[in-house]
Amino acid sequence: MEKNLKQSILYLKKEEPPKPEISKILFTGLDEAGKTSIILALQREFSKIAILSPTRGAQKRIFDFLGKEISEWDLGGQLSYRIAYLKNPGKYFEGTEIAIYVIDIQNKPRIPEAISYFKDVLEQFKKLEIKPPIYVFLHKYDPALRRSAQNEMESLIIDIKDKLRATEYKELYYYETSIYDFGSIITAMSEILLSLYPKSELIEKTIVEFAKKVDSEGVVIIDDNSLIIGSYYKDDETKHLLTASTPYFLTLNDSFQYTGVSEDRFESRMIVQRFGKNFIFKQITLKKDSDPYYLILLKEDPVFHKEDLESFANLLKEILYK
Ligand SMILES: Nc1nc2c(ncn2[C@@H]2O[C@H](COP(=O)(O)OP(=O)(O)OP(=O)(O)O)[C@@H](O)[C@H]2O)c(=O)[nH]1
Numbered sequence: 184m185e186k187n188l189k190q191s192i193l194y195l196k197k198e199e200p201p202k203p204e205i206s207k208i209l210f211t212g213l214d215e216a217g218k219t220s221i222i223l224a225l226q227r228e229f230s231k232i233a234i235l236s237p238t239r240g241a242q243k244r245i246f247d248f249l250g251k252e253i254s255e256w257d258l259g260g261q262l263s264y265r266i267a268y269l270k271n272p273g274k275y276f277e278g279t280e281i282a283i284y285v286i287d288i289q290n291k292p293r294i295p296e297a298i299s300y301f302k303d304v305l306e307q308f309k310k311l312e313i314k315p316p317i318y319v320f321l322h323k324y325d326p327a328l329r330r331s332a333q334n335e336m337e338s339l340i341i342d343i344k345d346k347l348r349a350t351e352y353k354e355l356y357y358y359e360t361s362i363y364d365f366g367s368i369i370t371a372m373s374e375i376l377l378s379l380y381p382k383s384e385l386i387e388k389t390i391v392e393f394a395k396k397v398d399s400e401g402v403v404i405i406d407d408n409s410l411i412i413g414s415y416y417k418d419d420e421t422k423h424l425l426t427a428s429t430p431y432f433l434t435l436n437d438s439f440q441y442t443g444v445s446e447d448r449f450e451s452r453m454i455v456q457r458f459g460k461n462f463i464f465k466q467i468t469l470k471k472d473s474d475p476y477y478l479i480l481l482k483e484d485p486v487f488h489k490e491d492l493e494s495f496a497n498l499l500k501e502i503l504y505k
């Protein structure tokens with residue numbers, strides 16, 4: 184009896200799954216740059232953005248991306264906090280795997296300060312002997328601004344890039360973002376997070392094959408945090424149509440929760456005509472009790488075989504959970 188127990192404990196120990204490794208993503212930049220707004224937009228908490236107050240200190244959240252745990256740190260950017268972070272780099276910057284540095288490009292007078300704090304952050308990474316990729320978000324590049332002041336903004340951006348390049352930090356990347364262009368945020372965050380994920384190529388391949396099989400112009404698969412886990416677009420226009428439509432479908436789905444009680448994960452779908460095209464939206468539950476994924480498909484004629492979707496979902500399940 185005792186021996187049996189011992190054996191089963193040993194067995195249990197052996198079977199214990201390895202602790203999933205957590206990846207730390209750091210959002211930093213000056214106060215009012217828009218860090219918390221970006222994070223809330225991804226959670227589709229749009230109503231909270233309107234009444235946002237400054238973040239006090241470091242706000243942490245853990246979420247799951249493709250089965251990997253992501254620890255997201257939102258470092259409130261008010262001066263007193265910034266001073267505290269720089270005094271204690273081990274507590275705030277240690278272990279950063281990816282850094283997102285947000286700059287408000289509408290606030291021209293504060294750009295020198297934003298660049299100076301960027302250098303302070305680099306300094307901390309250097310002290311800690313880490314070299315995480317830094318994604319600079321040239322943020323608040325709103326669609327209206329793009330229309331009215333494109334030339335001025337473009338030269339401002341060139342100037343910022345020049346100054347950051349002068350730091351000679353190797354892994355520096357840029358995204359132009361705005362919470363009024365939701366697609367710009369999900370595209371940036373999805374690309375950044377997918378870089379952490381070794382299976383992303385396989386997912387992409389599976390999606391391309393599915394798109395071709397059902398004769399679709401474009402397919403996106405999104406997770407519950409509005410992040411694109413894979414996509415296929417026939418061309419740039421299709422890409423724009425699909426990414427721009429994503430918030431519309433997710434918000435619609437949030438308010439209806441229309442498949443929440445459905446037994447059949449392949450039956451219910453929503454077909455919507457937008458911009459003269461047929462969009463098919465579907466919630467896909469790959470595993471019981473885990474967060475759903477969403478499929479948005481652009482297709483001239485809005486029908487496809489249930490079996491095609493079924494085998495596609497099974498392939499995704501294989502990739503994601505095996
Ligand atoms: N025009 C415009 N305003 C934005 C955008 N993103 C955020 N904002 C506004 O910018 C202000 C500051 O946003 P926050 O998200 O609180 O900024 P933060 O970087 O988290 O600030 P701290 O928490 O103090 O570090 C808010 O009034 C937002 O509504 C954007 O893309 N365009």
Ligand SMILES: [Mg+2]
Nearest residue numbers: 218219237238
């Ligand atoms: Mg904040």
